[in-house]
Amino acid sequence: MRIGIDIGGTKIVAGIVDNSGKVTARKKIFVGRHKGYPIVRNAIVQLVRDVLSENTMRPGSLEGIGVASAGQIDTEFKKILFSPNLGWHNVPLRDDIEAALKVHAFVDNDVNAATYGEWRFGAARGADNVLGVFIGTGIGGGIIIHGKVYRGSYNAGAEIGHLTLNPFGYPCNCGNTGCFEAYCGGRYIVERVKKHIKNGYRGKLWGLIHGDIAAINAGHVESGAALGDELCETIWTEVLEYLGAGLASMANLLNPEIIVLGGGVVYGTRHLIEDVKPILKKRAMAASLKNTKLVKAKLREDAAIIGAAFVEP
Amino acid sequence: MRIGIDIGGTKIVAGIVDNSGKVTARKKIFVGRHKGYPIVRNAIVQLVRDVLSENTMRPGSLEGIGVASAGQIDTEFKKILFSPNLGWHNVPLRDDIEAALKVHAFVDNDVNAATYGEWRFGAARGADNVLGVFIGTGIGGGIIIHGKVYRGSYNAGAEIGHLTLNPFGYPCNCGNTGCFEAYCGGRYIVERVKKHIKNGYRGKLWGLIHGDIAAINAGHVESGAALGDELCETIWTEVLEYLGAGLASMANLLNPEIIVLGGGVVYGTRHLIEDVKPILKKRAMAASLKNTKLVKAKLREDAAIIGAAFVEP
Numbered sequence: 001m002r003i004g005i006d007i008g009g010t011k012i013v014a015g016i017v018d019n020s021g022k023v024t025a026r027k028k029i030f031v032g033r034h035k036g037y038p039i040v041r042n043a044i045v046q047l048v049r050d051v052l053s054e055n056t057m058r059p060g061s062l063e064g065i066g067v068a069s070a071g072q073i074d075t076e077f078k079k080i081l082f083s084p085n086l087g088w089h090n091v092p093l094r095d096d097i098e099a100a101l102k103v104h105a106f107v108d109n110d111v112n113a114a115t116y117g118e119w120r121f122g123a124a125r126g127a128d129n130v131l132g133v134f135i136g137t138g139i140g141g142g143i144i145i146h147g148k149v150y151r152g153s154y155n156a157g158a159e160i161g162h163l164t165l166n167p168f169g170y171p172c173n174c175g176n177t178g179c180f181e182a183y184c185g186g187r188y189i190v191e192r193v194k195k196h197i198k199n200g201y202r203g204k205l206w207g208l209i210h211g212d213i214a215a216i217n218a219g220h221v222e223s224g225a226a227l228g229d230e231l232c233e234t235i236w237t238e239v240l241e242y243l244g245a246g247l248a249s250m251a252n253l254l255n256p257e258i259i260v261l262g263g264g265v266v267y268g269t270r271h272l273i274e275d276v277k278p279i280l281k282k283r284a285m286a287a288s289l290k291n292t293k294l295v296k297a298k299l300r301e302d303a304a305i306i307g308a309a310f311v312e313p
Numbered sequence: 314m315r316i317g318i319d320i321g322g323t324k325i326v327a328g329i330v331d332n333s334g335k336v337t338a339r340k341k342i343f344v345g346r347h348k349g350y351p352i353v354r355n356a357i358v359q360l361v362r363d364v365l366s367e368n369t370m371r372p373g374s375l376e377g378i379g380v381a382s383a384g385q386i387d388t389e390f391k392k393i394l395f396s397p398n399l400g401w402h403n404v405p406l407r408d409d410i411e412a413a414l415k416v417h418a419f420v421d422n423d424v425n426a427a428t429y430g431e432w433r434f435g436a437a438r439g440a441d442n443v444l445g446v447f448i449g450t451g452i453g454g455g456i457i458i459h460g461k462v463y464r465g466s467y468n469a470g471a472e473i474g475h476l477t478l479n480p481f482g483y484p485c486n487c488g489n490t491g492c493f494e495a496y497c498g499g500r501y502i503v504e505r506v507k508k509h510i511k512n513g514y515r516g517k518l519w520g521l522i523h524g525d526i527a528a529i530n531a532g533h534v535e536s537g538a539a540l541g542d543e544l545c546e547t548i549w550t551e552v553l554e555y556l557g558a559g560l561a562s563m564a565n566l567l568n569p570e571i572i573v574l575g576g577g578v579v580y581g582t583r584h585l586i587e588d589v590k591p592i593l594k595k596r597a598m599a600a601s602l603k604n605t606k607l608v609k610a611k612l613r614e615d616a617a618i619i620g621a622a623f624v625e626p
Contacts, residue, residue: 072600082600129466143566145458152568153442156600159565164596166479167558176561176596245480248489252472253456253566255465283477283489287385287395287469 003048003062003103004305006110007069009085009137012040014047015302016055017309021121023302027051037091044093045100065097065105066308068113070140075155077106077313106313110304112149112158114297115142117307118260122298127257131250132297133160134263135243138173138188139181143254149311161185163249165242183242186218186265189235193221196231204229219268240272244279251284251292262297316361316375316416317618319423320382322398322450325353327360328615329368330622334434336615340364350404357406358413378410378418379621381426383453388468390419390626419626423617425462425471427610428455430620431573435611440570444563445610446473447576448556451486451501452494456567462624474498476562478555496555499531499578502548506534509544517542532581553585557592564597564605575610 004023005014015026029047031040048065052058071083078094097105115124115132124130130144141160143150151157161181162174169178170188182188193205193216205224209216221239224232247259266272273296281289299306317336318327328339342360344353361378365371384396391407410418428437428445437443443457454473456463464470474494475487482491483501495501506518506529518537522529534552537545560572579585586609594602612619 127466145463150458152601153440153570154568154600154604156598156603157566157568159568159598159601162565162598162601163476163562164478164558167554167596174598178558241480245477245491249476249562250566252475253470253563255467255470255472257466283480285469285472285475285487287467288465288472288475290469291467 001057001062002309003051003065004113004307004309005044005048005065005067006301006304006308007044007067007083007085009070012044012047013301013305014044014051015305015309016051016057017306021117021306021310023305025051025055026302026305027054031086037086037088040086041091041093041096045097048097048101059101059103062103064309065101065103066113066311067093067097067105067107068110068304068308069093069107070110073107073109073155077108080107108149108308108311108313109140109142109155109158110308111140112142112151113307113311114262114299114303115144115260115307116149116311117299117303117305118262118297119144119147120310121306122260122303123295124258124260129254129256129258131160131254131256131259133247133250133259133261134297135184135261135265136186136263138185139263143256149313160246160250163246165245165249180242180246184239184246184265186263186268189218189221189239189265190216192235193231201231203231205232217268218265219270222269222272240276240279243272244276244283247276247280247294248283248289251280252288255288256292258293258295260295260297262300262303266296267300314370314375315622316364316378317426317620317622318357318361318378318380319614319617319621320357320380320396320398322383325357325360326614326618327357327364328618328622329364329370330619334430334619334623336618338364338368339615339618340367344399350399350401353399354404354406354409358410361410361414372414372416375416377622378414378416379426379624380406380410380418380420381423381617381621382406382420383423386420386422386468390421393420421462421621421624421626422453422455422468422471423621424453425455425464426620426624427575427612427616428457428573428620429462429624430612430616430618431575431610432457432460433623434619435573435616436608437571437573442567442569442571444473444567444569444572446560446563446572446574447610448497448574448578449499449576451498452576456569462626473559473563476559478558478562493555493559497552497559497578499576499581502531502534502552502578503529505548506544514544516544518545530581531578532583535582535585553589553592556585557589557596560589560593560607561596561602564593565601568601569605571606571608573608573610575613575616579609580613
């Protein structure tokens with residue numbers, strides 16, 4: 001048995017993962033950004049102890065602990081060099097977990113782990129070359145080549161959310177303009193909608209969200225577009241077109257066997273994958289896309305937990 | 314000794330390459346697109362015989378023959394599935410050369426071969442992960458990962474000229490819009506300039522080209538921009554900005570140790586690499602670019618010949 005831990009922006013989930021890649025138990029805690037590293041680290045260690053003891057297990061029975069975190073991980077998989085979610089810089093999470101629990105541990109990037117999970121146990125099983133695309137608030141991705149996570153020279157590759165799709169396009173949180181995630185990331189889509197609503201736009205969208213502006217998500221925009229809401233149509237058409245262009249770029253560059261699409265925007269919409277397929281097909285080189293499958297992720301919220309439990313850094 | 318053959322749009326060059334990667338002799342022939350495959354294939358075989366006999370060598374003394382061709386190569390490196398330069402479809406060049414010369418041969422994509430050449434003997438020697446970017450009439454590229462050419466699942470990867478840099482941008486010959494090469498490929502740059510000249514534009518550019526519209530190349534556009542020619546300034550600024558954005562996209566995705574820039578537009582301009590560096594730096598993720606070098610290709614016109622002679626498919 002192994003443990004996979006997924007450190008998110010608001011919650012941290014630890015899962016016990018068996019050798020078939022199944023999460024047999026999970027437990028979560030909520031964290032706030034205002035809590036510094038030592039407090040959260042201690043909470044993570046306690047979370048592991050708790051999920052183990054609730055399942056009558058001890059740390060000594062574990063083969064390993066893998067931690068998935070957003071942000072940048074060092075090349076030795078010991079430190080989180082930067083966590084955008086928690087504001088951490090250069091924290092030695094691996095050594096701290098190993099010291100506390102006496103179990104082999106490592107940290108990895110969350111979307112690398114999720115892509116590995118989908119390759120090993122999910123929607124991309126058995127494929128040689130895989131591209132994972134996770135569209136949540138932002139966009140992250142992972143690349144599997146010959147069954148191994150491709151990390152780049154300094155463990156800073158696969159930043160697919162920051163492919164430029166328009167050098168003079170929407171501003172992105174990374175400081176650049178026109179990034180893939182500035183067009184298709186959930187946070188950015190919703191911000192564009194909210195801006196119009198705050199400026200007085202109502203349309204058919206207003207009924208869909210029952211006036212609850214804070215609750216708007218990508219699913220509403222897709223539904224609004226289907227109902228003929230003008231704003232939603234404009235925004236969702238743009239999202240699909242840019243998503244197709246981004247996927248086409250990566251298909252041309254990587255010629256993957258499978259592209260796995262996951263993340264909140266994918267799970268929270270109904271027709272995103274089927275609607276983007278013709279755009280991808282129109283935009284990609286025929287030879288590069290000919291044998292490439294576009295599929296939805298299977299492991300959902302467990303992908304990073306399962307991937308982190310098994311990925312070999 | 315080996316032979317590398319570079320099949321271009323107008324000429325075919327065969328080079329004898331020694332074990333240190335040096336071209337010790339070369340010979341070329343000119344081809345026209347109107348000549349079909351059998352005639353050109355026979356000419357290639359004769360070219361090899363000629364360059365060998367001129368250097369008192371025989372086919373039997375060769376370790377192998379590598380052929381570099383633009384276009385798409387099959388996964389067994391036997392056939393050119395499609396050659397945009399020569400209009401060939403599905404031609405068995407490898408088997409034909411082997412049958413005629415009784416030497417082990419194979420065919421590979423020309424920019425994959427050139428990137429391999431630069432990695433093995435040129436500007437990217439010793440690097441683990443390399444991105445080769447060749448800006449000629451169009452843009453082609455190659456990716457080296459752990460010392461091997463990354464080819465994608467079906468030998469149709471590294472089509473970097475067809476990264477989308479603007480989904481609603483300039484039309485590209487591939488059928489898509491806004492491709493990297495539609496912004497930065499030599500043919501496209503020159504076409505944009507020519508269109509304005511044909512519409513009556515003169516400016517300082519006119520003196521630079523001595524009225525010879527047919528001779529315009531990217532070097533003139535760079536020089537014109539430096540002299541303050543208005544059209545050249547507009548076009549060259551756009552070229553540099555899109556080139557920086559394209560390189561930033563790939564740095565974020567692949568996090569390579571070295572990016573090698575080659576091709577006619579790079580060799581035919583003076584400051585392209587130093588001018589694009591700050592744009593790349595501004596646009597790429599700091600972590601992805603931190604340790605990445607941007608260098609000019611060293612092997613020039615020999616890169617594909619040398620690479621094809623040595624690359625292991």
